[in-house]
Amino acid sequence: MYHISDIKKFLKCERLYHFSKDSGTIFKPYLRSDENIMELILKYFDITEYFEGIRNDSDEKFENNVDKYEWFIHPRFSYDDLRINIPLMRKNEDGFDLFFIYYGIVIKELDTLTYKISLDLLEKKDYKINDIYLVYFNGEYINDGVLDPKKLFICTNLNKDKRIIDVVRKSNINFIKIMDSLNKSEIPKDAKKNKYCRLNGLCEYYHDCFPSEESLPDDSILTLVSSQNKNKMYEADIEYLKDVDTSLLEGNRIQYAQIMASKNGGLFIDEYPLRKWLSNLDERPISFIDFEWDRYLVPPYKNMKPMDVLCFEFALYYLDKNGNLEHRTFVGTGDCRKEFIMALLDYLPSSGPILAYNAIGAECLRIQELAEMFDEYAEQLNAINDRFIDLFTPFNEGLIYDIRMQGDFTLKKLVDICSKYSYADLNIDDGLKAVFEWRSIDNKSSDNQDEVLNNLRQYCSLDAYGLFLVYKWLVELMIESK
Numbered sequence: 001m002y003h004i005s006d007i008k009k010f011l012k013c014e015r016l017y018h019f020s021k022d023s024g025t026i027f028k029p030y031l032r033s034d035e036n037i038m039e040l041i042l043k044y045f046d047i048t049e050y051f052e053g054i055r056n057d058s059d060e061k062f063e064n065n066v067d068k069y070e071w072f073i074h075p076r077f078s079y080d081d082l083r084i085n086i087p088l089m090r091k092n093e094d095g096f097d098l099f100f101i102y103y104g105i106v107i108k109e110l111d112t113l114t115y116k117i118s119l120d121l122l123e124k125k126d127y128k129i130n131d132i133y134l135v136y137f138n139g140e141y142i143n144d145g146v147l148d149p150k151k152l153f154i155c156t157n158l159n160k161d162k163r164i165i166d167v168v169r170k171s172n173i174n175f176i177k178i179m180d181s182l183n184k185s186e187i188p189k190d191a192k193k194n195k196y197c198r199l200n201g202l203c204e205y206y207h208d209c210f211p212s213e214e215s216l217p218d219d220s221i222l223t224l225v226s227s228q229n230k231n232k233m234y235e236a237d238i239e240y241l242k243d244v245d246t247s248l249l250e251g252n253r254i255q256y257a258q259i260m261a262s263k264n265g266g267l268f269i270d271e272y273p274l275r276k277w278l279s280n281l282d283e284r285p286i287s288f289i290d291f292e293w294d295r296y297l298v299p300p301y302k303n304m305k306p307m308d309v310l311c312f313e314f315a316l317y318y319l320d321k322n323g324n325l326e327h328r329t330f331v332g333t334g335d336c337r338k339e340f341i342m343a344l345l346d347y348l349p350s351s352g353p354i355l356a357y358n359a360i361g362a363e364c365l366r367i368q369e370l371a372e373m374f375d376e377y378a379e380q381l382n383a384i385n386d387r388f389i390d391l392f393t394p395f396n397e398g399l400i401y402d403i404r405m406q407g408d409f410t411l412k413k414l415v416d417i418c419s420k421y422s423y424a425d426l427n428i429d430d431g432l433k434a435v436f437e438w439r440s441i442d443n444k445s446s447d448n449q450d451e452v453l454n455n456l457r458q459y460c461s462l463d464a465y466g467l468f469l470v471y472k473w474l475v476e477l478m479i480e481s482k
C-alpha cells in the first residue's frame, strides 16, 4: 500500500523516494505540540459523537458506520494500491465535507496535492464531496491562562476569496497516472540535481548521489551562493570560483567576495568597511550571547499565542577592559520565561555592545517578544535590544570570505575555521537536537535531567564562545593586514 507521503516524495525526486522508502527515519516535528490537536478540534466544533478510524482499517469499516454518525475522524479509504486518511469528515444531506488541518497561522500555500488526491479517490468510490475546509490556527488568539479551543482555530472553505474545492478541482493532478509511474518506478541509476538536493540544507542522500563532490576543492564553483547557474557552470567544466562565467552570475556582494577569495589564494577582506564595522565594538565590556528556544503550535502558557516561542536557555561570555572573559549560563524547564528574563537582566553587563550571530532575526526578535509578553520588563528588555550588533553582518555583506567556508555561512563553520573547537565533541551538536533534548526533559528522571541540562549548557556555551572566537579572528586579521 502506498500513501500520499510516498507520492509526495516520488514527485520531488525519484531517487529520494526509493532511498527513503525503507529507511525507517522517525519524523520529528519542528513545531512542538504537547496537546492532541484532534481533541482540541473536536471541542472547537462541539463534536461529542463520532466514528474514529485506525491504521489499516478497511473501507468497509467506514461503510458499516456511515449511517450511524455525522462526524468521522481519520476514516481510511483505499483505491488500488493507494490508501488515504481524511483528518475530519462531516456527512451532510447529500454528501460529505472534508476538513484538513493546516499547521500554521496564515495559509501560505494550499496542499493541493493531498486535497486533490483525496477528493478524486473519494469520488472514484462514488462519495459525493460538497466542500473542502481548512482548520488552521488563530494567530490573534492569546492564551489567558486557560486554553480555549473555541478561539484557538479558524475554519474556512476559502483561500484568497476563492472556494478551496474549486481551486482543487481545477488542478490537473491525476493520481491514477502518478500511481502508474510509481508502480513502474525503479531507482534511477544516475542522480540529477534538483531543487530538493539543497532545499533546507543538504539532502541526507546527497553524498550517495554525488560522491565525486566529497573531494571538491574549497573554492569549487558549486560553493557559489544564491546562484541559479552554478550547476550549469560545473557541468560546463568550470571547476573554481575564480573561473566563473560572469555572464551567468547574479552579481551580489557575497558572490564577489567568494570569487575574489578564490583569486586571492583563499581569503578576501574588504578592509575599510570591515575595520569600520569592528570600530563599533571598541567599547568594553563586549558581550557574546546565544539563545535557544522552542516553538509551540498550541500556546501552553499565559500570554502566548499559537506558534509563539519560549526561550529556555542562553549562554553568555563577556570580555572586560582588562581582557578577562567571564562566562554565565541559564537553562530552565517548563514555563521559564520570567526566570530567563531575570537571569538575562542579572547576568548581562549593564553597558557595552552585545554580539550575536543573526541577532536581528533571532535574539533581538526573541527579546522583543518577551517584552510584549511581560510588560513590566519591556523597558529594560528594549534597552538591551538597542545594544545588539550582528556578527553575521560582515559575512552577509561580503566584507570577508574565506574559501574554507565552502559557501556555508553558519557560526559552526566559522568556529571550525578559526579555532580548534568542534561541535562534534559535544553530546548535543546542533540546535534542533538541543530543542528535541529539551523537550525530552519532562519525561526523564532527575539524574538524566541533569545530564541533559549539562549537555544543553555545553552546546549553547560553545555557540557563545564561538562568537568570541570569530570576533577575535576578525580582529587578528585586521592587525595582520596593517
Ligand code: SF4
Residues within 6 Å of the ligand: 013, 014, 015, 016, 019, 191, 192, 193, 194, 196, 197, 203, 204, 205, 206, 207, 209
Ligand atoms: S540528493 Fe538530490 S537527487 Fe539525491 S536523493 Fe536527494 S534530492 Fe534526490
